[in-house]
Amino acid sequence: MKIDVRSLFKSYSGPDGETIHALRDCSLEIENGNYTAVVGRSGCGKTTLLKLIAGLEKPDSGSTEFFAENSSGFPGIPKMGFMFQDPRLLPWLTVEQNLALAFPYPRSKTEKKSVQNEIQRVLAMTGLEDRAASLPRELSGGMAQRAALARCLCRKPNILLLDEPLCSLDAFTRLRLREELERLWRQLKLTVILVTHDIEEAVFFGDKVFLMNQGKLDEEVPIPLSRPRDYRGAEFQELCRKIEDLLLC
Ligand SMILES: Nc1ncnc2c1ncn2[C@@H]1O[C@H](COP(=O)(O)OP(=O)(O)O)[C@@H](O)[C@H]1O
Ligand SMILES: [Mg+2]
Known part of the structure; x- marks a missing residue:
């Protein structure tokens, strides 16, 4: 399932009546079967982006379209799984x-x-x-x-939306589950969008990593590493550092 996110805007009203621009002109093109990671600090709009893609909330403007797997250009029927930060059982x-x-x-x-x-x-x-x-x-x-x-x-589902699914876990469990999930998604050939504040997690999962800052998708970093990825490897760490520098500047 190919996903085309076009120019999403979303604002909320804050506690003092001020306008919070949660998303400002966010566009993403995601190919069928790709893993896309969006990384950014807390409050930058990651959850809002996923909610709008899932149709849980409506954008102020912009749209999300889904296309069938054979890229025939016909609209596809998305079957989405949404994994939240906490399990919500x-x-x-x-x-x-x-x-x-x-x-x-x-x-x-x-x-x-x-x-x-x-x-x-x-x-x-x-x-x-x-x-x-x-x-x-x-x-x-x-x-x-x-x-x-x-x-x-x-x-x-043919699309999985993952909102920091591993962030609440301890470091050991997180590392183990991360490898298991990556193997499972590869086996199921799903289109995955993962949002996280954890740069290592984004580089571990993403074919591409988008950097998000104050409601905007700033930059796109391709991750050309073979899978499964070794987070201790020099190339992996190099990419993490590059993303960290881009996010901090
Ligand atoms: N329902 C809401 N009402 C008011 N403000 C909201 C609401 N949802 C999110 N926000 C605000 O929008 C911004 C982006 O939030 P969110 O998408 O949850 O960020 P992230 O997931 O990156 O931490 C934050 O400033 C947050 O306080
Ligand atoms: Mg969030």
């Missing part, structure tokens, strides 16, 4: 019951069986096979984010 439901909410309520035994099979499939994919009956409070931070990812994958 319902605390009184088990992992399996949380995932079941991603499906229309099954009206027959056959439908129920197919939902159950689909849930088993995504639980296996995200390494949570033995956690189906757990409540969210019984999961570690990493497991809860896996469950959130599993919920995203239930409806077989």
Whole structure:
């Protein structure tokens, strides 16, 4: 699914009635199957950008269009998974019951069986096979984010929107999950947009990294490194430093 984000503007009214320009003329072209990372400091408009692409909020002006995978130019039907910064699981439901909410309520035994099979499939994919009956409070931070990812994958999305999905995790879990997610997305061949304040994460995932500053997408840095990427490598670190310099100047 190709995504064409054209000149999005969005402003909010601040606590004292002032206008906050959250997005100012943001445009992005994302090819089918590409990983796009957007990196910028807190408050620069990353979440707003994802919300507008997902259609969760309306822009003041501008548009987002989706095109079918064969690039025929025909509009495509986006099936989006949105992974938030926190897992947002319902605390009184088990992992399996949380995932079941991603499906229309099954009206027959056959439908129920197919939902159950689909849930088993995504639980296996995200390494949570033995956690189906757990409540969210019984999961570690990493497991809860896996469950959130599993919920995203239930409806077989062709686009994944990821809002700092690893930032709330401890460093060890983050590194492990980062590698697992990258492998999984490559295997599923999804079009991915990841927003983050973590430069290393952006370079680890992105085919391209866009730099965002005060509601504007300033600069685009291609990441020509082969996958899976070694974050300790000299080229990797060099790219991180380059992006850091560009963001700080
Ligand atoms: N619903 C809202 N009402 C008022 N201001 C908002 C709202 N959502 C976001 N903002 C403001 O818009 C700016 C961008 O926010 P956001 O997109 O959440 O940034 P980021 O995700 O990069 O931290 C911030 O100044 C934030 O305070
Ligand atoms: Mg945010």
